Amino acid sequence: MKKLFILLALSCSGNLYAQKTYQLSKIWETDSLAVPESVTPVGDGRQMFVSLIDGTPFDVDGKGGIARITTDGKIINPMWVGGLNAPKGIAVMQNKLYVADLTEVVVIDIPSGKIDLKIKIPEAEGLNDVTVDSKNTVYVSDSKNGIIFSIKNNVATPYITSLKGSNGLKAVGTDLYIGAGPVLWKADANKKLTKIAEGFESSVDGLQLINKDEFLITCWNGLVYSVHSNGKFNKLMDTRGVMNTADIHYDQKKKIVYLPTFFKKSVIAYKLH
Incomplete structure (x- = not known):
């Protein structure tokens, strides 16, 4: 009887820690936006910023900008700030919007909607994603050179230089999660790299946390995955050839994924359940 009890307990324990299978259900879709790449919330939680390439992904053409939309999909301002060059990742820190x-x-003052300054990144060729850690350090990835830079006091220095194709970034405390090619990494405060998961069907683009043990990642060509910290992952969406899946935001309280569709020119909200 004792052996049977132990076996049952182990079986139940295994079920408790089984990886959850998620699904995405569409809630709304915006009207047309000029090639949206990234989305992040405004401080009030009722609006969102959207980076707009409005051209090709790596052209210095001054056509790009930032839009503002509501969290229920209405466009407030389709070009809140303009004159940018294929902007991609965006992050908010202390009433400032940081744009790759x-x-x-580019650092934009949110209350005024004016550009405060432009921080030159040494030898950068293709800045992509931006995130901010718990100590107000800004990180930005240069996908073309495989370098991640840290920015403190408006000065940029190389932070991690060994990850080819570095793109999606997410700072959690003093840890930095990185999507580089088909691999998800974690860098701790000492820059020690640990591989979390690998084997995605394309390169990681967007990167968000579902909870402390699970992630959402996108691959630009139309793939969305949920990823467990044990390295296992499930495919939630495959729209390759139909719709791009760019740099997402996930609202953990509402359990809503906000997904820019790039050349499909909209942002779509999905319920994660």
């Missing part, structure tokens, strides 16, 4: 703009990080 090819070779520099």
